[in-house]
Amino acid sequence: MKGISLMKLSCAEAAELCTKAEYKETSLREKIRLKLHLYFCRTCKDYHKNNKKLSGLLKKADLKTCSSQEKEHLKNKIKSEHSQISQQQKKQ
Amino acid sequence: MEENSLHPDKWVDRYADYLFNYTITRVNDREVANDIISETFLAGLKSMKNYKGEASERTWLISILKRKIIDHYRKNNSAKGQAEVKMNFPDSDNEGDWLEEKVADLTDMTAEDQMENRELGLAILECMDQLNEKQAAIFKMKTIDGVDTEAICNEFNISPSNLWVIIHRARTSLAKCLEKNWF
Numbered sequence: 029m030k031g032i033s034l035m036k037l038s039c040a041e042a043a044e045l046c047t048k049a050e051y052k053e054t055s056l057r058e059k060i061r062l063k064l065h066l067y068f069c070r071t072c073k074d075y076h077k078n079n080k081k082l083s084g085l086l087k088k089a090d091l092k093t094c095s096s097q098e099k100e101h102l103k104n105k106i107k108s109e110h111s112q113i114s115q116q117q118k119k120q
Numbered sequence: 121m122e123e124n125s126l127h128p129d130k131w132v133d134r135y136a137d138y139l140f141n142y143t144i145t146r147v148n149d150r151e152v153a154n155d156i157i158s159e160t161f162l163a164g165l166k167s168m169k170n171y172k173g174e175a176s177e178r179t180w181l182i183s184i185l186k187r188k189i190i191d192h193y194r195k196n197n198s199a200k201g202q203a204e205v206k207m208n209f210p211d212s213d214n215e216g217d218w219l220e221e222k223v224a225d226l227t228d229m230t231a232e233d234q235m236e237n238r239e240l241g242l243a244i245l246e247c248m249d250q251l252n253e254k255q256a257a258i259f260k261m262k263t264i265d266g267v268d269t270e271a272i273c274n275e276f277n278i279s280p281s282n283l284w285v286i287i288h289r290a291r292t293s294l295a296k297c298l299e300k301n302w303f
Contacts, residue, residue, distance in 0.1 A: 047288040051262065053269060082295050089241035091264045092144055093137045102158055103132045109165050110128050 037065045042072045050083045126171055126180075131161055133253070135178055137260070138245045139185055145238045146189055156192055160185045247297035251290050258283065259290040 037045075045062045048054050054062065066073050139160065143153040163184050171180060248256050258276060261267045262283075273283055 043292075044284055044288045047291055048284050050291075051269075051287075078295060079291065082291060082298070085240060085298065086244065086263055088237055089244050090237065091137075091141060091241050091244065093140065093260055093264050098154055099132050099136055102136060102154075102161060103129075105158055106128055106131060106161050106165065109162055113165055113168075 037061050039065075039069060039072055042066070042069065043075055046072070046076050046079050050079055125173060126164075126168055126177055128161075128165055128168070131164070131177075131181070134249075135181055138178065138242065139181065141241050141245060142182065142185060143189060145234075145241070147192060152192065156185070156188045160188050163188065243298065243301055244294070247294050247301065250297060251293060255286055255290045258286050259294075262287055 042062060042065045045054060045058055048058070049062060066076055136157065139157050140153055143156050144150065147153055147156065160181060164181055167184075175183075248259070251259065254276070258272060261272050262269070269280055269283060273280055276283075278286075
């Protein structure tokens with residue numbers, strides 16, 4: 029019976045596991061289930077390929093974000109400056 | 121899209137990452153990039169009344185940012201006196217005449233590659249705008265900053281399976297958008 033439960037995986041579930049696999053956070057059981065599903069399902073296999081491509085692109089783009097600290101700092105700066113400017117405009 | 125107007129209180133959340141990527145590929149220094157961005161935002165605030173609403177908020181901010189980056193280059197150059205051009209001539213005294221040293225390294229990134237990557241990054245960020253804010257925030261944390269699943273779940277108060285659904289949806293719409301705009 030256990031073998032059967034390993035095989036039961038809908039395409040929607042498989043697609044989610046694909047995403048999880050891109051971040052290398054699938055458990056062994058999930059890995060086996062996904063592999064089995066991809067073996068049978070052409071559509072999901074293509075999807076898996078595209079997903080991998082997307083990961084590659086994301087890696088290649090080498091995006092960087094401002095840290096939340098820097099953002100907080102920027103926000104405060106804008107806030108104070110904004111209120112200053114609007115006060116000046118009121119005076120005028 | 122509705123009529124263009126400015127919302128300075130949302131600038132940081134909406135555009136900080138985009139502007140940051142735009143800047144860092146051009147100045148190569150986190151601190152300088154941050155300074156330039158904050159200057160850009162402040163300059164934007166000061167000239168808000170000149171905004172006519174013809175361009176989108178982002179385009180408008182980018183046009184300010186471009187000027188700030190040029191200013192930065194100018195300042196750097198005048199500090200040094202003039203632009204410096206460095207060239208490496210093969211020095212036969214110090215090095216052997218190995219062929220490897222004279223032939224260009226093909227694995228090196230060419231200028232074209234770099235430019236393409238630069239544009240790719242901006243295209244991805246633009247596509248991310250189409251996600252809703254929570255999706256985008258979670259996706260960025262997971263993919264770009266590489267934060268642990270558990271930490272993100274705690275911060276947004278969601279379950280891990282919930283998180284994977286969100287990321288999965290984000291990736292799917294991102295892939296669609298990139299297919300349209302990039303390939």
